[in-house]
Amino acid sequence: MPDALQQRIDFIKAIDALKEVQRKTYLLTESRFENSAEHSWAVATMALTFASYAPEDTDINRVIYMLLLHDIVEVDAGDALLYDDAARAAKAIQEKEAATRLFGLLPEEQGREFRAIWDEFEAEESQEAQFAAALDRFIPMLHNLETEGRAWRENHVSYQQVIEKNQKIEKASPELWEYMYTRIKVAVNRGWLAP
Amino acid sequence: MPDALQQRIDFIKAIDALKEVQRKTYLLTESRFENSAEHSWAVATMALTFASYAPEDTDINRVIYMLLLHDIVEVDAGDALLYDDAARAAKAIQEKEAATRLFGLLPEEQGREFRAIWDEFEAEESQEAQFAAALDRFIPMLHNLETEGRAWRENHVSYQQVIEKNQKIEKASPELWEYMYTRIKVAVNRGWLAP
Ligand SMILES: [Ca+2]
Incomplete structure (x- = not known):
């Protein structure tokens, strides 16, 4: 049984792999896709x-x-496009298993604390x-809006989908949603998002 | 004059470039160098x-x-090898200018708060x-120790340099330093670090 320090080191080592999980979002320079570690x-x-802007x-x-x-x-489960419901459902099961594995690397009490943080987010x-x-x-x-909707266009995402998946921002922060909603409308006008 | 929300958006946009600042450290898989955003x-x-392990x-x-x-x-100043004193001295001046520019994007009070956080770290x-x-x-x-000292070997870093630059860990956390010191000794024995 490794000591608590080594367990924490093992956790940090395991999550280094998040730097190699590619997301569906472009960097603002569009030089490549973003990874999940730098997104975090x-x-x-x-x-x-x-x-x-929080309540x-x-x-x-x-x-x-x-x-x-x-x-x-995502170290175990990868990233899935927000608008791909089937991929996200499959991923949800893998993510629970991944949480058990990864938080299980930690000393027990800390593993429980971190799992509770993750469960709360979910x-x-x-x-x-x-x-x-x-x-x-x-x-x-924001990355889509700053890159003429590049990832939206490549994935044929529609205005309706963007509203459905993201409108919950409004409850958490009406001000942020108002800003975003205004910009989404502009994106539709410019053809970056299918109407 | 942009409003406070747009100023904060501009700050978040500006620091996206940190994802393209390459460090001298390899990922644990050694597939590439790490960038400063994912390191953060x-x-x-x-x-x-x-x-x-903190006091x-x-x-x-x-x-x-x-x-x-x-x-x-580093969005403006780039990364410099810890063991390259000349590069680090040159970088220190650029970093102060970068801090003025980047924190200056924010609403004034928040810019001052963030600058105070950065100054405190420095x-x-x-x-x-x-x-x-x-x-x-x-x-x-840790990344060097897990990759047979790869970046150390490539940069001809010596045991003496590693001790000099890192021993201050001991004051902040004797337990973390003890762990690291033991592993550094092993690295020298294995030839991953010049003695
Ligand atoms: Ca996320």
């Missing part, structure tokens, strides 16, 4: 930057913890989880 | 995971904020900054 950094940093009494530190950990299950019930999920949706939309 | 995620997640009363959230922001100046005086710096040193050493 961007969205956690966005939480710190956009804390004032009152939101624990922004909890939001940041969720965003640091939310994608690590459930999207607490206001912290809803705000974290809103940012996780906001940022790939 | 890994070290912030490490802070969450290794919080119990008592360390504000781990402040540590995480520092680690999320610590490298964004000064390495508070126990939070010292613990953050310790993790920032620990993790590339």
